Amino acid sequence: MKIGNIELDSPFVVSPMAGMTDTAFRRLVKRQGGCGLVVSEMVSSEGLVRGIDRTLEYAEYTEEERPVSIQIFGGEPAKMAEAARVVEAMGANIVDVNMGCPVPKIARHNAGCSLMREPQHAAEIIAAMTKAVKIPVTVKMRKGWDDGEVNAPELAKRVEAAGAAAIAVHGRTAKQSYSGFADWDVVAGIARSVSIPVFGSGDCIEPEDIVTRMRSGVSGVFVGRGVLRNPWILAQARDLMAGRPARQITDEERGQFLLDYMELLLADEKGEQDGFRHLVLQASSPRPQASKERWVVNKLRALCTWYTKGFDGGAQFRIGVNEAKSVAEVETLIEDFFFSRIPDPGPRS
Numbered sequence: 001m002k003i004g005n006i007e008l009d010s011p012f013v014v015s016p017m018a019g020m021t022d023t024a025f026r027r028l029v030k031r032q033g034g035c036g037l038v039v040s041e042m043v044s045s046e047g048l049v050r051g052i053d054r055t056l057e058y059a060e061y062t063e064e065e066r067p068v069s070i071q072i073f074g075g076e077p078a079k080m081a082e083a084a085r086v087v088e089a090m091g092a093n094i095v096d097v098n099m100g101c102p103v104p105k106i107a108r109h110n111a112g113c114s115l116m117r118e119p120q121h122a123a124e125i126i127a128a129m130t131k132a133v134k135i136p137v138t139v140k141m142r143k144g145w146d147d148g149e150v151n152a153p154e155l156a157k158r159v160e161a162a163g164a165a166a167i168a169v170h171g172r173t174a175k176q177s178y179s180g181f182a183d184w185d186v187v188a189g190i191a192r193s194v195s196i197p198v199f200g201s202g203d204c205i206e207p208e209d210i211v212t213r214m215r216s217g218v219s220g221v222f223v224g225r226g227v228l229r230n231p232w233i234l235a236q237a238r239d240l241m242a243g244r245p246a247r248q249i250t251d252e253e254r255g256q257f258l259l260d261y262m263e264l265l266l267a268d269e270k271g272e273q274d275g276f277r278h279l280v281l282q283a284s285s286p287r288p289q290a291s292k293e294r295w296v297v298n299k300l301r302a303l304c305t306w307y308t309k310g311f312d313g314g315a316q317f318r319i320g321v322n323e324a325k326s327v328a329e330v331e332t333l334i335e336d337f338f339f340s341r342i343p344d345p346g347p348r349s
C-alpha cells in the first residue's frame with residue numbers, strides 16, 4: 001500500500017507515543033519485522049521552527065527506520081507549514097499532524113484534539129502544510145471531542161479535500177481518554193467515505209486483534225500499547241495474515257530486547273549510530289554521564305510499565321527497576337528476571 005508516493009511493505013504501523021516511540025525503540029521494533037511505518041513521538045512545531053535542541057531530539061531517526069513519519073503538533077497554519085519544511089529538510093518521508101492529543105497542556109494551545117472542534121481551521125493547517133512541502137502530509141485524529149461531537153467523519157473529508165495523503169483514527173473521543181473501547185465502526189465508516197488510506201487505532205493487544213481489524217475495511221492498523229507490551233506483535237500479525245502460526249518469543253529474547261534498547265539509547269547519546277540524523281545531536285549539548293544514566297534508567301522504567309504487564313513476578317521486577325539507580329543495576333535485574341526464569345513445565349499429565 002502507499003501513502004502518497006511512499007510505499008509501505010506492511011500495513012502495520014508503530015503508533016506515535018510520546019515518551020515511548022523514540023528512535024531506539026522504533027529501530028528495535030522494525031528489526032523484528034512486520035512493520036511498514038514508524039511514527040515519531042509528537043514534536044512541537046514551535047520548537048522545530050525555533051530549532052530548540054531538546055525538541056529536535058524528538059524528531060531524530062535513523063536510516064534503518066525508513067519509511068519514517070514525524071508527527072508534529074501546533075495550531076497555527078503558518079507555523080505548522082514552517083515546521084513541515086523543517087521535517088522535510090531533515091529527510092523524513094512523511095509529516096503527520098497530531099489532532100488527537102487530549103492532554104490539556106497541548107489542547108489548550110489550540111493544538112492536538114482541540115483542532116477537531118474547529119474543522120475549518122484544522123483543514124487550513126493541512127492546506128498550508130501541503131502547499132509548503134512535497135512529502136505527504138497525514139493526520140492522526142480521534143473519533144471526536146466527546147459523544148456530542150463525533151466529528152471525525154466530517155474532519156476526515158475536510159482534511160482529504162485540503163490535501164492530506166492519509167488519516168489515522170483512534171476510535172475514542174478526547175473525553176474518553178483511554179477508558180472504554182475504541183469504536184471501530186466509526187473508523188470503518190470513515191474508511192468507506194474517503195478515498196485516501198485510513199488507518200484504524202485502538203485496543204490491538206494481541207496479534208489476532210490486528211488481523212480482525214484489518215478485515216473491517218481499513219488500509220492498515222496503528223498499534224500503540226500492544227507494541228509496548230510485545231514488540232513482536234506486528235511480526236506475529238504478519239505471520240497470521242500469511243496463514244502461518246504466530247512466532248513464539250522466548251523469555252531470553254524478551255530480555256535481550258531490553259538490553260539492546262539500553263545499548264542503543266546509550267550509543268545514540270554518544271552519536272555513535274551509523275546513519276543517525278546528526279543534524280540534531282551536533283546542535284545539542286550532550287548530557288553529562290550521570291544525567292545520561294538517569295535518562296536511560298527512566299526510559300527503561302517507562303517501557304517496563306507496559307512490557308512486563310501480566311508477567312509472573314512482573315510487579316516485583318518493576319519495583320526493582322523503579323528503585324534502580326544505574327544502568328548496571330537495571331541490567332542485572334533484566335538478567336535475573338528474563339534469563340534465569342524457571343520454564344513453565346506445562347500441564348501435568
Ligand SMILES: Cc1cc2nc3c(=O)[nH]c(=O)nc-3n(C[C@H](O)[C@H](O)[C@H](O)COP(=O)(O)O)c2cc1C
Pocket residue numbers: 015016017018019020041042071098099100101140170201202203204222223224225226
Ligand atoms: C504513552 C502513550 C503516548 C501517546 N502519545 C501519542 C502521541 O504523541 N501522538 C499521538 O498521535 N498519539 C499518541 N498516543 C495514542 C496512540 O498513538 C494510540 O492512538 C492509542 O494509544 C490507541 O491505540 P492502542 O490501543 O493501540 O494503544 C499515545 C498513547 C500512549 C499510550
